[in-house]
Amino acid sequence: MTESPSVITKRADFLAANRGLRVARPGFVLLAQPNDGKGKRYGITVTKKIGNAVVRNRMKRRFRELLRAQLPVRGLPDHDHVLIGRDGGIERAFARLAEELDDALARAAAGKGDPRRRRPARGNRR
Template sequence: MTLSTIRKRADFLAANRGVRVARPGFVLLAQPNGGRGKRFGVTVTKKIGNAVVRNRMKRRFRELLRGELPQRGLPDHDHVLIGREGGIERDFALMRDELVAALSRAAAGKGDPPRRRKR
């Protein structure tokens, strides 16, 4: 089973309607994709740091996802990791454990409550 990458903005926005599991270094979004297989996407905003920091974080996230999604990912779901402040300094093994825990919570449907909108 090969993993494919999410590239279209509409797919990222659709994933935002799915299950949200927050961890200290990232937020995992999981949304059924209608039989397209296991897909993943990574996003890191400019609030996190400059381009060097953001690209390093994205490389770490892609490596995490490529290692864990084939066995533990939800079938026929889009998985999106959103980088959070401090995620670049976190230990890689710790982030892997957090990703495994987040995937199991998402598989059980135990997402975090919806975000409150700022007024």
């Protein structure tokens, strides 16, 4: 059996993952970044835009279970994996989220990330 992944706790590691490969899916965005031999690690982010605390915690529990099941087998070795919850993620069926995560991990392993979003100019932000 493979070793279970550890949890990312430091903000700097989350920020570093943001510079890595990005794979967007309807329920979440997966970020993958090499971590210099620290093993497979994961982090979960769900912002207040998604809903109240009950909704956010439910989404985090679902993501945690998905990652525990799939990262030991499908995760990239010596990478940090961060899941960012999206608005449609809480309504999606668990099986569909599992398929999307499987697909996202396969794309990340192949090095096929989505293009980065461009941030608007400073004066045009809302």
